[in-house]
Amino acid sequence: MTRIAPAFPARFSLALVAWACAFTATAQPAVAPKAAEPVTLKANADMAKTLPFANRQDFEDAMRGFIGTVPDALVTGSGPRPVWNMKPYDFLKANEAADTVNPSLWRQAQLNAIHGLFKVTDRVYQVRGFDLANVTIVEGDTSLIVIDPLLAAETARAALELYYQHRPKKPVGTVIYTHGHADHFGGVKGVVSEADVAAGKVQVIAPSGFMESAVAENILAGNAMNRRSQYQFGTLLPPGPRGQVDTGLGKALARGSVTLIAPTSTVEKTTEERTIDGVQIVFQLVPGSEAPSEMLMYLPQFRVLNMAEDVTHNMHNLYTIRGAEVRDGNLWAKYIDEARVAFGDKTDVLIAQHHWPTTGSARVVDLLKKQRDMYKFINDQSLRLLNHGYTASEIAETLRMPASLEQEWSTRGYYGTLRHNAKAVYQKYLGWYDANPANLNPLPPVAQAKKTVEYMGGADAVVARAREDFKKGEYRWVASAMSQVVYADPANRAARELGADALEQLGYQSEAGTWRSAYLVGAMELRNGVPKIAGGSSANADTLKAVSNELFFDFLGVRLDAAKAEGKKLVINWNFTDSNQQFVLTLENSALTHIAGRQPDADATVTLSRATLDAVTLKETSFPAAMLTGKVKVDGDRAKLAELMSMFDTFEPMFPVVEPRAQPKNQ
Incomplete structure (x- = not known):
């Protein structure tokens, strides 16, 4: 990236916004994809014999409560390409899987292609298939409670408009974010305005630590994660039987505007009950499960349990192949079990912010148990084998799910896989080194x-x-x-x-x-070769607000070119007029560090507002221009600030992945 501040990464701490924001056209391959080879034909045919394809319960669940939709779930935007369009996935209407697609993935892709407004139960609705995630709408006494307003403002607005076509037009009074992944908050300005939030007309509720996790989980490695996300989500591939079919978690990512409004209230207690416009909600914090900041919720009046992204109809990631910190399978399993004990026998419908609902108390409890046991099995059995001395690759090659889980559609590896999740457990406890000195x-x-x-x-x-x-x-x-x-x-x-x-x-x-x-x-x-397209950043005025001053300076340290800094030493004070925060930024030994406070003998002191720094970051202005207008004041040696800025590296968004790139110099 060429910006001073972080380029926000890909799914999901703002990371997966890569293709939503970065590309204006899909790269068209010069060499067309080829047909399936005989071995592939046989492998897919054999797969079709091993799973219970005759069981159509998921399709019944996915269509239950269907009210209506718009043709192809089409959402237009300001550009020539739609923000969202299910028409390119018409190939999935075929009953038989294409011979170039695993039949199990084909089935999941068909389910994820179902779109529209659905009634979950009285006063609880979902719009599904208008983005990667679902938006849940709960009818309060006088207003609407919107849970997770999708990835893009355009798709969120279209989802709300679809709801209004069939339901009374109550205003949105509350927005709830279940967690800090962009597909669960990015569309917020499609359903409410920042002015109404600031005026107190709308409240925004999120789990403790939301704003930090919304950008911080992956920000320091954001450029690499953006590029790797193109591989994980197939954003450079056209939809089709020989191209992009499904993400497993949902169809794809919207290409619209990613927005963010900071929460007006956060849930701080492990279990917290609130009544919002006549609707009782029990919040359960589950930090460190699918996201660093996440919460589940139970609606006792409606006997609805919302498991956010901790229980979906597939195996999720303990490690995501775009890159992220490893998640704790043992902790994840415990959270699911706590929800089962607290709410399972009081639940008629389980929903999540991906996929389709599960109805009936017995089926809900069964799903919770199987999802719990899936993550616990992966965690414990990987640990058992590594304690026998097996390496990550050996564990991944040999570990198999128990038959009781292997035949369950909800535990199939459409998004996470048993192989890479087992390696994740190894990485969490033992790291990259397998103990072989070679x-x-x-x-x-x-x-x-x-x-x-x-x-x-x-x-x-x-x-x-x-x-x-x-x-x-x-x-x-x-x-x-x-x-x-x-x-x-x-x-x-x-x-x-x-x-x-x-x-x-x-x-x-x-x-x-x-x-x-x-x-x-x-x-x-x-x-x-690598597509000749411009990489991009999801950094905008909304998302930059979530970047703390501390994290901003951390990222500057990541961008420091050590060779250019060799032998240099300087100290710069930073005064932020809006927050009254002060920091000392020190360059020494080719490392850039920062600490709160002020150093009297600093080389220079920079005084500015955070808004001005954000404007510089977004290239809406520059430090010299801001100094001329009085928005930035530099006391001391101005040349030292310019010298520091000249040492920052830029990152190539479209770096090679399947072939070597220029090797870094020894430092």
């Missing part, structure tokens, strides 16, 4: 690849052997071997093409929407 300090990827290819007889020999393995369907090995050749020689066309072919077949076989997308984007970029 792996303690191996050669870096390019040097390793060159030596490996040399040992294997050279690139031509490796490719020739890999072609035979490809015919046998050994796609995992071929993809790995061709990656070595490509890292040794990025210009080797035969290796790129064969590696792409292998990744493509792996994608066609993948049950997880995230794995499918990653494989297919990798194949596309091996064939055609």
